[in-house]
Amino acid sequence: MSTSTSYEAKFRVWRGDADSGELRDFTIEVNEGEVVLDIIHRLQATQAPDLAVRWNCKAGKCGSCSAEINGRPRLMCMTRMSLFAPEDTITVTPLRTFPVIRDLVTDVEFNYRKAREIPAFVPPAGLAPGEYRMRQEDVGRSQEFRKCIECFLCQDVCHVVRDHEENKQAFAGPRFLMRMAELDMHPLDEASREGLDRQRAVQEEHGLGFCNITKCCTEVCPESIKITDNALIPMKERAVDRKYDPLVWLGSKIRRRRSD
Incomplete structure (x- = not known):
């Protein structure tokens, strides 16, 4: 000093x-x-x-x-x-x-390209924007992720893209995996109505499985967003449950059949 x-x-x-x-x-x-x-x-x-x-x-x-x-x-x-x-x-x-x-x-176009690959929020049918209603705990959970200023420090420090250029095609990086997690946990998002399966997409199209939760992205976030603990780990748990838990798999099949 x-x-x-x-x-x-x-x-x-x-x-x-x-x-x-x-x-x-x-x-x-x-x-x-x-x-x-x-x-x-x-x-x-x-x-x-x-x-x-x-x-x-x-x-x-x-x-x-x-x-x-x-x-x-x-x-x-x-x-x-x-x-x-x-x-x-x-x-x-x-x-x-x-x-x-x-x-x-530096040229950070990679990040904007990844952003364009993520399907946007699908609003609930029959409701105007001013008519949306959410529980406060859901608002608070989503609001943490919306503090992101897109400095891309988390993208820079993530070794999956930092040390392996070949991963950039298949891996969105922590900033955009966090965005997918936010949309997946949003109680008003009706992605399934548009035929979108966010849990499948984050795993198969955006490379969630590449993340090994070292928390380096959280450590450099200037907004102190708990990217790993509050977004990536819960998203991993939901994606794995959906794919491998037999009860969750059966429940999703039943719900899908009823909606049809």
């Missing part, structure tokens, strides 16, 4: 594009109360005017300024310099899981 209000910090920042790049060393002024994004902006203003970085709100709500700081996926605007000692060298690199465009900016 710094005891002075201003000091010179050592930064290593990745510079380059999709073809090549390297870590460049900088010494830069740090003032009391600043965050890493403040320092990156000062670097742009004083030493590296062509440094590419993505940011927007600087309030931890847009998810734009995701990067890896000393190897850990973080939001630059929410990472205070007081976390580091003045003598530390702070390394800032782009998200490793996604292709680099330039410097700290």
Whole structure:
């Protein structure tokens, strides 16, 4: 922890594009109360005017300024310099899981492609939006997942996509498995009316089985969403029960026959 209000910090920042790049060393002024994004902006203003970085709100709500700081996926605007000692060298690199465009900016199109693959909420028949009624506990359960700001830090840290490029075709990643779980537990979602089977789809089309619940996605979530405990594990349990529990399987067959 710094005891002075201003000091010179050592930064290593990745510079380059999709073809090549390297870590460049900088010494830069740090003032009391600043965050890493403040320092990156000062670097742009004083030493590296062509440094590419993505940011927007600087309030931890847009998810734009995701990067890896000393190897850990973080939001630059929410990472205070007081976390580091003045003598530390702070390394800032782009998200490793996604292709680099330039410097700290990566191509996260993979995530938007996965989002488009998930069928949307199917509203209940015969009800207008203002007529929806839910129990408060169901509202609270769903609301936790809606805090997601789509910073894609959970996607970046998930080793299933981080370390295995070949998995990206079949694996949606924790952010979108969480979305599937939210829709599956929503009491008003009538996906089955449209012929959608979310539990089957999350297992067979979106790769839920690849997740081995290491909780690394939960650890980096800036909104403190319990992605693993409250979304992925319950979804795994429901999907497995549906497929392998004979009583659950029989009940689903009976309900389907009655609806027909």
